[in-house]
Amino acid sequence: MLDLDHFKAINDGHGHEAGDRALQHVAALLVDNTRGSDYLFRYGGEEFVVVLGSVGETEALGIAEGLRRAIADSPLPLADGGRLGLTASIGVALQDGHPDYERVLARADAAMYQAKRGGRDRVVLATRGMPEPPGARALRY
Numbered sequence: 079m080l081d082l083d084h085f086k087a088i089n090d091g092h093g094h095e096a097g098d099r100a101l102q103h104v105a106a107l108l109v110d111n112t113r114g115s116d117y118l119f120r121y122g123g124e125e126f127v128v129v130l131g132s133v134g135e136t137e138a139l140g141i142a143e144g145l146r147r148a149i150a151d152s153p154l155p156l157a158d159g160g161r162l163g164l165t166a167s168i169g170v171a172l173q174d175g176h177p178d179y180e181r182v183l184a185r186a187d188a189a190m191y192q193a194k195r196g197g198r199d200r201v202v203l204a205t206r207g208m209p210e211p212p213g214a215r216a217l218r219y
Contacts, residue, residue, distance in 0.1 A: 079186035080108075080145065083165040083198040085124035096156060100124075100164060103154050111148045112141070125190075127183065135172055135203065142168045142201045150199060165199035167191075172204075 082088075082104055089097040101124065108118050108126060117129040128145070130138055146168055153161035169189025171182050189204035196202065 079121065079169045079171075079183065079190040080104075080126045080128065080142075080166050081168075081190055081194065082124040082149075083167055083194070088162065092156065092162065096154070096162070100154050100162070103152070104149060104164065104166070107148050107152055108145060111145050127186070135170075138170050138172065139201060139203060142170050146199065146201055167193035167198050168201045169193055170201060170203045 082100065085097065085100070088100050101120070104126070105118070105120065108128060112118060112128060112130075115131045117127075117131075119127040119129075121127045128141075130141060133141065146166055149164050149166045153163045156162055167190055169186045169192065171185035171189060173182050176182075185204040185208070188208045189202040192208055193200045193202040
């Protein structure tokens with residue numbers, strides 16, 4: 079689960095058109111920096127979900143870190159000729175074999191919020207006992 083950091087400030091400071099372009103820019107970076115076997119979804123607002131197939135913890139964290147770095151290293155060109163730096167907070171959760179996909183999404187969401195609480199522009203792996211994201215229902219491991 080990936081969330082564009084400080085998205086409201088982008089909309090407020092540069093206008094909704096810049097916010098829309100930032101989302102398109104990040105989506106293009108995600109497409110360019112994932113494998114053909116991966117799935118990308120806009121989850122809502124400024125959040126994206128990347129579903130990686132056939133990866134373990136080390137590879138998933140490496141891909142997530144590569145996505146974080148690609149976003150941080152690719153500022154958004156603005157209409158006035160300026161460039162706007164972007165960052166993302168990313169939560170990684172591994173499928174634990176449980177058939178309810180919402181469970182793994184909730185764990186990724188909790189890890190993403192932990193990344194935000196930890197200072198943003200970082201990748202965090204979901205672990206047991208991680209605080210729930212705002213508004214989430216209790217997770218049962």
